Amino acid sequence: MRGLWVRFGEVDAVQGIDVAAQAGRATALLGRNGAGKSTTMRVLAGVIPPTAGHVQVDGVDVAADPMTVKRLTGYCPDVGGLVPRATPWEHLQLSARLRRLDGWEPRARDLLERFELGDVAHRVTSGFSHGMSRRLSVVLAAFHEPGVLLLDEPFDGVDPLGVEATLEVVADARARGAAVLVSTHLRELAMQACDQALVLRGGARVATLGSDELGGERGAETYRALLG
């Protein structure tokens, strides 16, 4: 991604961000509210088109071929991300049908069990707690084993077991050679999941740091200084 620029009316949500995420590596997008993290993720997921800049996912231009980009990516949106009156199983069924997956049921069941959602697989999601919704969104993003896994605030309001399951999903994705991008406010968890971090401020990148540089007390101070 080079020089990504996204404008909503008069507001520049993202102002010329450069991001490179390699296969088999996990990259965190860190920053305060409104830093442009979620907008960047939405562009990478093919949900919103870039206003300017060059964005490629696995060599495919997002603006030119968003459909292929959607096939390549698995996306956990920052808000909700679930159809309110559909069940988790129906979400997975639709995803499997549109992504043309065969024999998907065992993996779907396994993921739901790992995220402790097996018991509610056939209940509509509007009755779910925030944490349950987040966990299901991660399941949906990882379900088809995408080449690029985009997790926007996956730890937000999630209990420790859900966090562990999410970290496992990230580790699994890296192990099979997927590129992972995790957007979060939670620096410590980001450093557990990722090996490098991009810090965004006001829609622009202000630093790229390794996980060792952002860990511990020293990392917290560095991060605070970068947030301004």
Next chain:
Amino acid sequence: MSGSTTWRELRGARHDLPALLAFRRSGLTPAARRRVRLGAAAVAVLTVVVALVPAYVGDPADAGNVLALLPAAALGFAVVAIVSAVASAGGRELVPRDQAVAYPVSSAVDHLGALLMAPLNIAWLLQAWLLLGSTAWALGPTSWWAYQLPVLLWVLVATALAQVVGWCVEGVRRGPRGPLVFRLGVGVLAVAGAAVVLTGSVTAALDRSPTRLLLGGVLDGSAGRWWPWAAVVGGLVVALAGLVVVGAWPAGWALARPMREELRLEGGRHRARRTSRTELGALVRLDRASIWRSVPLRRGTLVLAVMPGLVALLGGLDWRTLMILPGLVVSGGALLFAVNAWCLDGRGMLWRENLPVAPSTALLARCWVLVELLLGAASLTLLLGALRAGVPTAAELAAVVSLTAVVTLQVVAGASRWSVQRPYAADLRSARATPAPPVVMVGYSARLALSTTVTSLLFSTLALLGNVAAVLLVALLMLLWSGWRLERVAQRWDEPVTRARVVVTVAG
């Protein structure tokens, strides 16, 4: 809730209600505020025109016939207001539930807000105008203000009464076995209505309607009999004030009870089905589930399909009169969610947009489900009406079938355009929610009512001419026109920037 608490809440409403109205207004863009002001001015001017102009153009020879129908028309207004309040679970929300949750909005304020929202409904406005206009037509310009005042007060009293009934019914419905008790109540009313019709007692029943007192007040005002007129006006003012205040108690009672039907749907399990063989089939299935698992959409569709059909059945309407119903039902159905069709997905819209499927397929699925819903509702209405309408002529049959298809596609095309042009974030969990802000809904309902009524009148006229070929030709042309409008919507939906705006707005 104790009586003293409700009194305190009612007193506090003086400050809370304007604050909530200001909060609601603050969400409007300057252009939207301008449109709202223009709309309000137009309604005010139209109301004065409707209440005054017929007085100068009316025919005194018709006065007796028109006035004889006034008590029935006034009763009809109250019945429709009650049905509307019951169908919307007590009344519309002044501020959507998810936005109001952070504020201490009392049930008394909720009640008064719902009362303020009640006239934001084209059916309410049209009926009120019909009452005012027909009275003016019959009685002429002399003492115009005096005979219209009781009519105007009746409109307000009936609305306040409907609100009280709406809260009471909602309270019952939210109770243990509430839906069962409600259905039994509706069944009893339907049987009673059928009995009145089948025994030929409709006229006798209407003659005993309490709205005869209103006619008395109207005639007293027209003739300058001021004491009896003042008694009727005074009675209506007292009734209005009383009902507005009293409504706060059933509102508090109903709103304090759990939303059992909604909770049952949310907690219930839905058996897994086999994966659909096609992409379109998979999307249609999810969209259908989104509709039929929503309490307001299910309830609204049923009311829209059955109520006009029952009126047609009980009234023994003929085929030409029946032709007004498909447009009415289809317009009402579109107002349930189709004018903001993507709100069905709520925040799931972001996830859905990441699925690898052509935008046109997603749009086609949504339109398909919409056509299914609207055609189904209109067909049920016609089926009920047909039971007593006699055997139609070939032209009448062709007209009614063509008209139903035409208005359905017409409404789907219009609603799809609005859905893409002006999306809103809306949570359709509660039966009190609307897919777009209430003020916007008035505009949508007026435009839908106008276009479908004109179409209905056109086909009604064609049926009268008795030329089947002409009916089919006009239907084909109109279907092609709507198809072309839908194609234009599809082209707009295909633009990534347009789609992104809808997705981000709907996902909130």
